[in-house]
Amino acid sequence: MSVLFFKRFLKRPLQIASIVPSSKALVERVADKIDFRHARVIAEYGAGEGVHSREIARRMSADSHLLLFELDPAFARDLQRQFAHDPRVHVIHGDAASLPDELDRCGFDNCDYILSGIPFSILKIDKKRALLQKTYDALAPGGSFIIYQVTNELRQHATLFEHAHSEYFLQNIPPMFITVFQKAVSDGAHAAGAELSRIAVNRHA
Ligand SMILES: C[S@@+](CC[C@H](N)C(=O)[O-])C[C@H]1O[C@@H](n2cnc3c(N)ncnc32)[C@H](O)[C@@H]1O
Numbered sequence: 237m238s239v240l241f242f243k244r245f246l247k248r249p250l251q252i253a254s255i256v257p258s259s260k261a262l263v264e265r266v267a268d269k270i271d272f273r274h275a276r277v278i279a280e281y282g283a284g285e286g287v288h289s290r291e292i293a294r295r296m297s298a299d300s301h302l303l304l305f306e307l308d309p310a311f312a313r314d315l316q317r318q319f320a321h322d323p324r325v326h327v328i329h330g331d332a333a334s335l336p337d338e339l340d341r342c343g344f345d346n347c348d349y350i351l352s353g354i355p356f357s358i359l360k361i362d363k364k365r366a367l368l369q370k371t372y373d374a375l376a377p378g379g380s381f382i383i384y385q386v387t388n389e390l391r392q393h394a395t396l397f398e399h400a401h402s403e404y405f406l407q408n409i410p411p412m413f414i415t416v417f418q419k420a421v422s423d424g425a426h427a428a429g430a431e432l433s434r435i436a437v438n439r440h441a
Contacts, residue, residue, distance in 0.1 A: 241285050244308050251307060253355035257287040261407035262384060262414075266351065267291045269382055269416055272300075275348045277339075279303040279374070281332035282354035286315050292351070293325055300324060301344065305332045333367050335374050346376040352383045356390050364393055372396050372419060381417040388413040 238257055245252040258266075266288060270278070272295045283289045283304040292302055302325045306312045312329035319325035328338055332354060339346065350371055356364060368390075371381050381397065383390060388402055397417035405412050 238285055240310065240314060244310055247310075248308060250355070250358055252284070253358070256409060257285055258353065258384065258412075259408040262405060262412060263288050263291045265405055265407075266382060266384060266414060267295055269380070269414070270295070270349050270351075272296055275300055277301050277303070277344045277347045278349045278351065279305065279335055279347045281305050281335075281350065281352040282307075283315055283327075284308075284311055284353060286311075286318055288351060288353065289315065289325070290318070293319070293322060296324065298324070301326065301342070303328060303335070303338055303342070303347075305330060305335065305338075307331060333363075333370060336370055339374060346379065347374050348376055348379050350375060350379070350381045352381070356383065356385060357387055361393075364390075368394050368396065375419045377419060378421040379419050381419075382414070383417075384408075384412045384414045386410055386412060388415065391415060 241257050242255055245255045275296060276299070278292060278296065278300065280289055280292070280302065283306045289302065289304050296302065304315055304325065304327045306315060306329060309329060312327060315327045319327060326342060328334065359367065375381060391400055391402065394400065394417050398420040399418040400415060402413050402415040405414050
């Protein structure tokens with residue numbers, strides 16, 4: 237059991253939302269959903285004490301970047317310490333909603349993957365929608381937003397993503413839904429697909 241994690245939970249139970257970090261099995265399952273051959277910019281919301289961050293940093297290539305967002309000051313300090321010697325990792329002590337500003341500041345156009353461990357279910361509906369919109373806008377075409385949550389309630393709100401796939405993962409306390417939301421590869425491909433369907437419909441009319 238991580239002592240730091242438990243202490244921070246006691247300090248801010250709603251924000252931390254768990255008394256233990258993600259299990260090793262959950263961390264590996266989530267990392268398996270990232271194609272590290274093509275992941276150049278990855279963001280993580282709510283990195284906590286860094287259990288997912290360390291696995292991502294271990295798997296990602298030398299020219300990739302990882303932006304870690306963490307609201308809690310003690311976790312953010314600890315992440316700074318852990319990644320002090322890794323220039324690929326940028327620790328941001330702040331709200332995940334500052335992602336667009338941080339992308340600008342680092343000179344990145346967008347992210348290939350965004351991973352989230354923040355308790356979306358307790359966010360007020362306006363904040364939840366605004367963060368989902370920022371997340372969608374910050375993703376490259378074909379990019380993925382990966383969440384792990386006790387409930388799967390975000391699926392009903394994240395309708396702006398063109399694809400979503402969920403699994404229920406039992407090897408964590410508590411068990412979690414892992415959902416991958418994917419942005420369409422490109423608006424152009426979408427438009428071309430829509431045009432083909434329109435032609436097919438007209439042919440059969
Ligand atoms: C359930 S813990 C997950 C920690 C870690 N990712 C793990 O899997 O063990 C949620 C974390 O999200 C952070 N958090 C909550 N809301 C946030 C927000 N809006 N922006 C950044 N971090 C946030 C909390 O401080 C906490 O560290």
